[in-house]
Amino acid sequence: MVRPEPPPPPGQTPVVLAALTIGVLLMGIQLWLLTVALDLYLAGQPREIWRLAAVSGLIFLGGLLMLRLLRRRPRIQRQ
Amino acid sequence: MGAVSEFPYHWDADELVSRRELLQFAVYTSGTLFAATTLLALLGLIRSQERHDVRPIARVGEVPEGEALYFRYPDPDDEAVLLHLPGGRFVAYSQKCTHLSCSVYYQPEHTRLFCPCHNGIFNPLTGDPVAGPPQRRLPQIILRQEGDLLYAVGQVP
Numbered sequence: 001m002v003r004p005e006p007p008p009p010p011g012q013t014p015v016v017l018a019a020l021t022i023g024v025l026l027m028g029i030q031l032w033l034l035t036v037a038l039d040l041y042l043a044g045q046p047r048e049i050w051r052l053a054a055v056s057g058l059i060f061l062g063g064l065l066m067l068r069l070l071r072r073r074p075r076i077q078r079q
Numbered sequence: 080m081g082a083v084s085e086f087p088y089h090w091d092a093d094e095l096v097s098r099r100e101l102l103q104f105a106v107y108t109s110g111t112l113f114a115a116t117t118l119l120a121l122l123g124l125i126r127s128q129e130r131h132d133v134r135p136i137a138r139v140g141e142v143p144e145g146e147a148l149y150f151r152y153p154d155p156d157d158e159a160v161l162l163h164l165p166g167g168r169f170v171a172y173s174q175k176c177t178h179l180s181c182s183v184y185y186q187p188e189h190t191r192l193f194c195p196c197h198n199g200i201f202n203p204l205t206g207d208p209v210a211g212p213p214q215r216r217l218p219q220i221i222l223r224q225e226g227d228l229l230y231a232v233g234q235v236p
Contacts, residue, residue, distance in 0.1 A: 044236020046123020
């Protein structure tokens with residue numbers, strides 16, 4: 001039987017939810033950047049695409065950082 | 080028991096996706112989008128470094144002023160059009176419409192390049208879209224004149 005994950009520590013749920021919301025919004029921006037990049041590629045302006053890739057990469061790095069910051073830590077057992 | 084055999088999943092055994100797992104999935108998707116954008120940048124870089132052949136197209140006298148000559152460049156499957164514009168200037172463009180790749184044709188009576196699929200119109204002087212659904216200009220073919228021979232030497236996307 002699969003045991004459900006224990007609930008997050010108090011105060012962590014809103015932080016994870018906020019991270020998730022911001023992450024989804026930034027993903028939307030990345031998708032938009034990809035469509036602009038495709039348009040530039042078809043228009044034969046590849047130099048501009050590198051800038052878009054850099055912004056997209058920064059968003060991705062931000063997401064990785066957020067994932068690392070919100071890593072699950074073992075709970076402190078209090079007496 | 081009959082209901083259990085028809086739908087044999089218990090709530091406890093069902094896999095729940097936690098917020099963290101969803102966040103992880105979002106970050107992976109973000110990485111995929113970044114990779115796709117970088118791939119496009121790389122493809123664009125490779126395409127910009129491509130060299131095209133130098134190929135004779137026509138003699139100057141073969142295309143009267145205000146007329147067009149259809150040829151293929153840079154590959155045998157790539158249709159292109161050479162225009163002898165009023166005033167004596169020569170220009171050449173890819174015939175592939177930037178909307179949905181139909182062939183565009185020169186209409187001397189209207190002095191325009193016309194795509195019959197969706198009524199797209201391009202300016203023959205610049206290749207810019209003037210009307211209809213196309214948003215990008217036609218790829219221009221670079222010409223060089225040597226004596227009375229016109230050569231195609233490259234393509235500007």
